[in-house]
Amino acid sequence: MTARDRYPQLEVDLGKLKENLTALKERCQDSFVGIIGVVKGVNAWPAVVREFDAAGFSYLATSRVDQLRKMREQGVQTPLMLIRIPMRTELADVVSLADASLQSDMDMLRATDAEAARQGKTHGVLLMIDLGDLREGFWSAEELVDAAVEVETKLKHLHLLGVGVNLSCYGSIRPDKRNMQGLSSLALEVEQAIGRPVEFVSGGASTSTYMVLDGTMPYRVNNLRLGEILLVGRANYGCDPDFTHRDAFTLRAEVIECRDKPSFPVGQLTVDAFGREGHYEDRGIRRRALIAVGKVDYGDPADLFPRMSGVEVLGASSDHTILDVEAVKDRIKVGDILEFDVNYASLVNLTNTPGVFLVSKE
Numbered sequence: 001m002t003a004r005d006r007y008p009q010l011e012v013d014l015g016k017l018k019e020n021l022t023a024l025k026e027r028c029q030d031s032f033v034g035i036i037g038v039v040k041g042v043n044a045w046p047a048v049v050r051e052f053d054a055a056g057f058s059y060l061a062t063s064r065v066d067q068l069r070k071m072r073e074q075g076v077q078t079p080l081m082l083i084r085i086p087m088r089t090e091l092a093d094v095v096s097l098a099d100a101s102l103q104s105d106m107d108m109l110r111a112t113d114a115e116a117a118r119q120g121k122t123h124g125v126l127l128m129i130d131l132g133d134l135r136e137g138f139w140s141a142e143e144l145v146d147a148a149v150e151v152e153t154k155l156k157h158l159h160l161l162g163v164g165v166n167l168s169c170y171g172s173i174r175p176d177k178r179n180m181q182g183l184s185s186l187a188l189e190v191e192q193a194i195g196r197p198v199e200f201v202s203g204g205a206s207t208s209t210y211m212v213l214d215g216t217m218p219y220r221v222n223n224l225r226l227g228e229i230l231l232v233g234r235a236n237y238g239c240d241p242d243f244t245h246r247d248a249f250t251l252r253a254e255v256i257e258c259r260d261k262p263s264f265p266v267g268q269l270t271v272d273a274f275g276r277e278g279h280y281e282d283r284g285i286r287r288r289a290l291i292a293v294g295k296v297d298y299g300d301p302a303d304l305f306p307r308m309s310g311v312e313v314l315g316a317s318s319d320h321t322i323l324d325v326e327a328v329k330d331r332i333k334v335g336d337i338l339e340f341d342v343n344y345a346s347l348v349n350l351t352n353t354p355g356v357f358l359v360s361k362e
């Protein structure tokens with residue numbers, strides 16, 4: 001049996017993926033915005049990485065060193081960027097595997113410079129500013145500008161690529177004109193302080209794309225770091241373009257039981273396998289299907305979307321997902337394969353667990 005006959009199975013349709021990459025690259029290019037292609041959402045899955053590598057992005061990026069190594073071993077041609085602030089304990093790998101990294105700390109910048117000197121390399125750095133989302137980044141613009149000047153004038157093995165911001169990841173702050181203009185003015189301050197223009201003014205991730213599409217992105221913002229919208233064709237905060245595929249990825253799972261059962265548990269109610277209280281609606285006897293895929297594979301059953309209408313996800317434990325199939329009871333039996341759309345959350349999980357068979361469709 002090949003992976004194609006094994007389940008749970010996650011399939012990528014490379015044609016649809018490529019169309020997403022091309023369409024978004026063109027739309028961004030029209031607004032003079034370049035793309036850093038982020039592959040952490042699929043654990044640097046080689047078939048997906050190949051498409052990203054062919055798309056002509058300025059960098060391919062991920063948050064993990066093991067994925068950088070995987071991409072190097074695959075022979076990726078596009079320069080690589082670590083889009084998480086590096087750990088001190090991984091600096092040697094970061095410098096040897098990545099061409100650039102995000103940075104937010106002066107001591108780390110000095111340590112990165114020293115490591116690059118040791119390896120006889122020049123390492124690119126994008127200085128991050130925190131404009132309210134409260135994840136990574138300098139909090140003070142002044143401190144960032146001072147860091148930029150030190151990188152430019154003293155740290156000879158670093159190359160200052162520019163400035164960037166991350167939003168909507170922890171603090172759920174929406175990218176808007178205000179924070180994007182804040183980023184633009186910061187870029188200007190840095191440029192005045194170092195006496196040259198910077199290459200990258202990076203205005204965030206997929207959630208910033210809507211501003212490029214609706215023409216409200218300040219012109220000085222010339223880069224986005226995109227993963228989600230390229231992979232699943234959409235992002236939060238109303239970024240639902242009508243020209244992207246949402247179904248480039250398909251999860252397939254096998255039905256291992258299908259029978260009529262009560263919809264309300266029988267006996268004393270306590271907590272589920274994860275220690276949580278369940279909520280069950282008594283809808284009488286209904287046809288239920290069990291599929292052999294669970295929370296260990298995808299995380300949260302709310303992030304699975306059955307393709308067959310009439311199929312409803314009721315819940316899950318580690319290795320089982322329970323479906324209500326009453327509306328389609330004559331169409332489902334043991335051994336059937338059911339298909340699901342995934343979102344970014346389930347995609348990240350499915351590609352980071354060894355139990356899922358990854359296959360690609362040309």
Ligand SMILES: *Cc1c(COP(=O)(O)O)cnc(C)c1O
Binds near residue numbers: 040102227
């Ligand atoms: C994950 C990440 C991105 C890409 O985010 P998407 O939502 O997948 O577009 C961009 N920048 C940073 C710093 C990230 O950590």
